[in-house]
Amino acid sequence: xxxxxxxxxxxxxxxxxxxxxxxxxxxxxxxxxxxxxxxxxxxxxxxxxxxxxxxxxxxxxxxxxxxxxxxxxxxxxxxxxxxxxxxxxxxxxxxxxxxxxxxxxxxxxxxxxxxxxxxxxxxxxxxxxxxxxxxxxxxxxxxxxxxxxxxxxxxxxxxxxxxxxxxxxxxxxxxxxxxxxxxxxxxxxxxxxxxxxxxxxxxxxxxxxxxxxxxxxxxxxxxxxxxxxxxxxxxxxxxxxxxxxxxxxxxxxxxxxxxxxxxxxxxxxxxxxxxxxxxxxxxxxxxxxxxxxxxxxxxxxxxxxxxxxxxxxxxxxxxxxxxxxxxxxxxxxxxxxxxxxxxxxxxxxxxxxxxxxxxxxxxxxxxxxxxxxxxxxxx
Numbered sequence: 001x002x003x004x005x006x007x008x009x010x011x012x013x014x015x016x017x018x019x020x021x022x023x024x025x026x027x028x029x030x031x032x033x034x035x036x037x038x039x040x041x042x043x044x045x046x047x048x049x050x051x052x053x054x055x056x057x058x059x060x061x062x063x064x065x066x067x068x069x070x071x072x073x074x075x076x077x078x079x080x081x082x083x084x085x086x087x088x089x090x091x092x093x094x095x096x097x098x099x100x101x102x103x104x105x106x107x108x109x110x111x112x113x114x115x116x117x118x119x120x121x122x123x124x125x126x127x128x129x130x131x132x133x134x135x136x137x138x139x140x141x142x143x144x145x146x147x148x149x150x151x152x153x154x155x156x157x158x159x160x161x162x163x164x165x166x167x168x169x170x171x172x173x174x175x176x177x178x179x180x181x182x183x184x185x186x187x188x189x190x191x192x193x194x195x196x197x198x199x200x201x202x203x204x205x206x207x208x209x210x211x212x213x214x215x216x217x218x219x220x221x222x223x224x225x226x227x228x229x230x231x232x233x234x235x236x237x238x239x240x241x242x243x244x245x246x247x248x249x250x251x252x253x254x255x256x257x258x259x260x261x262x263x264x265x266x267x268x269x270x271x272x273x274x275x276x277x278x279x280x281x282x283x284x285x286x287x288x289x290x291x292x293x294x295x296x297x298x299x300x301x302x303x304x305x306x307x308x309x310x311x312x313x314x315x316x317x318x319x320x321x322x323x324x325x326x327x328x329x330x331x332x333x334x335x336x337x338x339x340x341x342x343x344x345x346x347x348x349x350x351x352x353x354x355x356x357x358x359x360x361x362x363x364x365x366x367x368x369x370x371x372x373x374x375x376x377x378x379x
Contacts, residue, residue, distance in 0.1 A: 003130045007101055010034045010041070010073040011130045015103070017046040017055070018075045018138050023226050024049045026192045027304035029106075029142040033059040034073045035066075035097070042066040049232075054079065056088040060095050067095035075135045077106040077128075080114035089118040099125040103135030107146035141192065141306030144327065150297035151192065151308035154328040155317050156184065157345060161335060164342035165314065170203055179369025180332045182217035187330070189215055189226070191309040193235035193259075193300070197316040198244055205250050208236045208311070235259060235303060236276075239316065241291055252276050259303070261291055293323045318347035321358055329360060329376045332368065 003011075017032030025031075025047050033055035035043035043066070045058025053061070056078055060067055078088035078100070092100060100119050105128060106112055119126045136143060144152035158175045159165050166172035174181070188194060189210045196208060212228045215221055233256040238245065243266045251258065252274040260280045271278040281299055286292040300308070310320065320326050331345075351357050360376035367373075 003101070003127070006039065007073070007130055010036055010071075011075070011101060011103060012134075013041070013044070014055075014073045014075050015131060015134050015138065017044055018135075020046050020225075021048055022138070023189050024230055024232055026050075026232065026306050027142075027145075029076055029139040031055040031074065031076045031138075033075070035059045035063045035070050036073070037063075037066050037070040042070060054088050057091055060091060063095075067097055069096065069098045071099040071101065072097045073101045073130075075103045075138060077102050077104065077111055077113070078115040078119070079106065079108075079111050080118055081110045087115070087118070089115040092119060093122040093124065097124060099127070101130055102126065102128045103130055104128070104132045107143050109146070139306075140327075141308075145301065145304070145306050149301045150325075151300060151305040152327045153297075153308045153310060153320065153325050154187075154191075154330060155310045155312070155320060155326050156187070156330045156332075157311075157317060158332040158334065159345050160338040160342070161333060162337050162339070162342075163345045164338035165345055166343040167338065168341045168343070170343075172204075175334045175336065175338075176332045176371045177334070177369045178217065180334075180371040180373065182214050183368050183373060184332070185210060185215040186218040186220050188234065188309060189221075189231060191234045191307045192305040193237050193303070193307075194309045194311060195237040195239070196310070196312050197239045198241070199315070200311070200313055201238055201240075201245065201249055201251070206311075207254060208251055209233055209254055209256060233257075234309065235305065237261060237300070237308075239291055239296075241285075247271065247274055247278075252278065259300075261296060263289075263291065290319075293319060293325060297325065314344055314347040317345075321346060321348060324378075326378055328363075329378075331374045331376070333372045333374065335370060335372070 014032040014034045018030040021030045028050045032046045043059040043063025045055050047055045080087050080089045116126050141152040194208045210231055212231055235257045237259045239261050241263050243262050256276055258276045258278045261283050263285050284292045284295045359379045361379050363375040363377055365374050
């Protein structure tokens, strides 16, 4: 039976609700739910954060007895397992809903159709596949982690029009303007983790955190949408193959979790004076005696990282491209020229034919203040 315009309207509302959790739900997916009875919304909800009520539970709490005989629209298959909260599929059965419309099947192998089976076995009408593409966009990182056991990786860089990221002497503050930097905070706030290399840390001494006062300068953010108390700081991941970090760098004086990735262990007592919660990961090396990036992504799976944001220099960015690990490339381009002696954007091997080059698919071009933001995906 085809979906109606009414079905599409209510699923679209569920998708808009799901977006409200995009800054807080990680490692859980973003989910929205709408419950209707006699073509009227009687309950709606979204998932805010892990351990809190799921979208269906929040919608049922609003609908109360009006859930009996109602239709439920949900952006992701209701869960079927006991985690931090009971299964939502059983909650819908207990509430007596008549019909459940689902945008997409849950890629989590703990669910993956089991929630649908619970509903159908209870005699509930289940229909799947409404606005699936839009629902998938809500949880690209979660889907990647479930399917490939690694995070979805976005590389962010900033350059001049002639593709330079810093002067020959290393000076780079600031290529782009305040509006672009606020836009970066908007993206950072949605990430599970931020990764960079040792050279970036030693040269720029960055914080690699979400700074609320800059974040609310982004036009997409208001204090009502994201109160400062709800800001979730991403895990900061530092690639330090040979333990060059002194641990006196600025980011170690900030709260939050830091993962140092090395080839050999350092004394655990080195971390005792850090404000940050610091943990070291020992990663296998590749043929060049560097951190094996594929192995690293597998190791990071234990931290339930859905979306990994990379802010790095030309070398690490190039390595990620060579390893075919870049899912999205975001470039902020300033309308400036920095000259041929300045540092280049990405270090890649010499290509001898046009068939060898790395091709990207342009997703969007937006002016941000005086700069341009290009979002690109791998073909």
